[in-house]
Structures are given as C-alpha cells and as structure tokens.
Amino acid sequence: MTKPDDSTLNPDDLRAVEERARKLLDRADAWGTLPTPIEDILASAQIQVAPTSLFDPAHILAYVRSKGGDIAHRIKSAISKVFGLYDAGERVIHIDDTVVESKQNFLKLHETGHHEIPTHRKLFRWFQECEKTLAPEIADQFEREANNFARFALFQGGTYARCAADCALEIKTPMKLAKKFGASIYASAREFARTHHRACVVYVLEPIQYVQGNGAQAVVRRIEASPAFLRQFGRPTDTLITPDHLFGPVLPIGRKMTRPVTLSVTDLDGTDHECVAEAFDTKHNVIILLYPVHALTTTTIILPTGFKQRCTD
C-alpha cells in the first residue's frame, strides 16, 4: 500500500507554523545561507543540544526519570527506536549522533519546531522522536506541525523551488540540491516534485526485491507530483513496479543510476506525451523522476506500442 501523504496541515495551521519558522529564520539572519545554519537557529531559539555522548536509550530513560518525567513509561515503550528528544523544561535537545547528518539536521529543526510553536511546550514537556513521528504519514497534529516547521526552515520557504527552477529538470538536480540544503536525497526529491513549476513526478520505491519467477520488483512507497503534473496527468496510483510496468526498464538493477529512458505517457485528455524517466538508488530507497518532454503527434513514433501505457496503470 502506498503511504498516504498527510504531512499536510489545514491552510490556517500551515500558515501559522510557517510564520513561526519564518520569524526564527529572520531572528537567526539565516535567509540565503545554505545549508540553513542550524547552530544559529538553535542559538536564536535559545535551545541547546546535549553532548552527543549522552545519547543512548538507557541514559535517556535515566535522564527523563531524574527530571521527574511522568511520561517515562511512554518513552520506555519506544526506547529502542528513539533518536531524538526535546525537553521543554530544560530547553535541551538530545540527538542520536549515529544517524546521518542530514537526518540530524532535520531532527534538530523538528525539535526546534516543538520549542517554537507555543501550544506544544505548553501542553507537553517531552517530545520523543522515532521513525514514526518523522514520517510524512504521521497522524499526530503536533508531529506534522513540527515536520512542516522543519521542512520550511530546511528549504527556507520557496528558496529550494527557486534554486530548482534555475537548474535542469533531471534527477541530478535534487541530488545536488540535497547537498546544498543539507537534506537527504529522499527529502530533496520530495521537495523537488512538490514545488516544481513544471510537470514532473517522483516515485519513491522500497528497495528492489527479487521474486522467484517474477524477476525484480519494487513496492511504491510514496508518489510526489508537481501541481502542473497533477493537472495534466492526474495522481498516479501505482503500488508495485514489476518488469512489465512502464517503469520496469527504469529500475536500477545492479547499478546505482538509470540513465534517461524515453517513455510514452497518456495525459487526462488522452494525448500521448514523450516522457523521460531516470532513477537513482539511495540504498534505502529507489527514486524515479519522470517528466514530459513534449506531446506526441500522430506522426511521431518513438516506441513500440507495447510500451504505451497510462501512467496510472
């Protein structure tokens, strides 16, 4: 099952969260400095990161207990997966420094979100992060608010989209911008598709598996499309990429990247478009980027008809 994207907030909540993040970027004088200077952000928010050597589950549990944490039982239940903790009482963030730097960046900004959004620290003293609280499908309103705060601070509002618009529409761009913004390739590719002014779509796949008799296949984890793509092609609903799927030839099997492959995709009006698809294997996920190049006329022949398939098939 493709994971629903409910990282979104209702427009009023999103505006309020983004306003908080915007003001903090102002205070830290962080606009235009890439990657977002996390140290300046933390200093402006007046929160500290605990020495990383203190981060281990047993220590955190002891720490929470020593502070009279009344939710120690909640933390204990998920202790093995916790990789971030925010203590509103002490204005301290604990981060697991064994996770990759891009994730630490996101975690710090996420925790800063809990700190900067007044209702969060009014209602809770502790926030703990695990895979679940950072996932786009998280249902909890506060976690979604903190994630959107972090996203805004990391990509500096529309700055990412403006940078992407100045670069080529190709998979190397979100990879390059991931470095520039201190984000993971996964987060960068999602932001790329969500905010791009041209029609494009990003598929995030689970790692490729080999199924006896069926060959290589990959489960679709998430699909992000630009507004222009959604208007033209609708929202794709694929759940599995098999060798027979339109993207079958795009799966990077035994290699890191798939060079641009030309495909034909039919839009909502029934017009075929020559599209280009490229893929990159991050080791955790396979990212596919697809974008239309131009509409095909009846005289243009680029592919065997067997390749003709609706994008939503």
Ligand SMILES: [Zn+2]
């Ligand atoms: Zn959180």
